[in-house]
Amino acid sequence: MRIDSLRRALQNYQPADEREASFLSRMLELTRAESACERSHFAPGHFTASAFLLSPDRRDLLLIHHRKLGIWVQPGGHIDAEDADVESSARREVSEEVGLSDLDPLVGEHAIFDVDIHPIPARKLEPAHEHFDVRFAFAATSREFTRSEEVADARWVPLGELATLGTDESVLRAARKLLAFAKR
Numbered sequence: 001m002r003i004d005s006l007r008r009a010l011q012n013y014q015p016a017d018e019r020e021a022s023f024l025s026r027m028l029e030l031t032r033a034e035s036a037c038e039r040s041h042f043a044p045g046h047f048t049a050s051a052f053l054l055s056p057d058r059r060d061l062l063l064i065h066h067r068k069l070g071i072w073v074q075p076g077g078h079i080d081a082e083d084a085d086v087e088s089s090a091r092r093e094v095s096e097e098v099g100l101s102d103l104d105p106l107v108g109e110h111a112i113f114d115v116d117i118h119p120i121p122a123r124k125l126e127p128a129h130e131h132f133d134v135r136f137a138f139a140a141t142s143r144e145f146t147r148s149e150e151v152a153d154a155r156w157v158p159l160g161e162l163a164t165l166g167t168d169e170s171v172l173r174a175a176r177k178l179l180a181f182a183k184r
Contacts, residue, residue, distance in 0.1 A: 063155060
């Protein structure tokens with residue numbers, strides 16, 4: 001994936017609040033590094049892509065239990081060199097982790113839904129770093145999914161019950177935005 005297409009997508013994104021504006025500013029700064037999409041770029045981190053998936057009736061969110069972090073999060077992961085763009089990366093991760101590929105964009109074709117920067121602890125040979133997560137939102141056309149072996153668990157969670165699940169604030173913040181889409 002070329003960094004200039006990611007830069008253009010980020011330049012078109014309108015942050016929802018000051019926190020996202022701060023994330024967006026740091027992300028645009030990171031796009032100056034040609035290797036910022038490579039998982040070996042640790043200072044300060046690298047881009048990732050993820051997807052928030054609403055059920056067909058838009059009442060539930062599909063979350064995975066992340067093996068390494070031990071929390072419930074949206075499907076997503078590292079950007080591969082073969083990915084055409086950051087949305088393709090998010091879609092690929094959804095397909096790999098939960099087997100869903102028929103997804104309807106909630107915000108618009110190729111439109112970023114949310115941005116987030118979160119810390120990743122040191123593990124094995126990787127130093128502590130940050131994930132600069134570019135997030136998309138989709139409605140699944142089916143509730144049937146297949147959890148891959150790289151995912152500890154996966155489940156549909158009612159939007160109103162996310163706070164009781166043991167997820168982090170970045171997921172809860174995005175879920176609050178999703179509630180607005182669910183009512184449309």
